[in-house]
Amino acid sequence: MEKQTDKKSKTIIALCMGSSCFARKNTTLVTLINEFLLENNLVDSVELIGNLCMDKCKEGPNIKIDNQIFHQIDAVKLIKILSEKLL
Ligand code: FES
16 A cells, blocks of 8 residues: 655745845844744745746835745735735
8 A cells, every 4th residue: 555645845935036026124024034944833834945037026015925926025014915825
């Protein structure tokens, strides 16, 4: 009999690392995301990656969670989105 695995795939959070989003301080969001994951015991269920320009530069900083793009992310918006998507 084949062994069944109950392996849930990880949520992918992709931060745009293009120059425009970088200039809009997208990198400061990395710290906030990591803190959120640690505080909510989500480190093992989320993968945080960098992404090339998402072609939405004017709407940055941008992040993508499981292929849904979120625009004009600041600290408040970020925590709201992470709470909705991950908790
Ligand atoms: S640099 Fe982020 S969308 Fe272009």
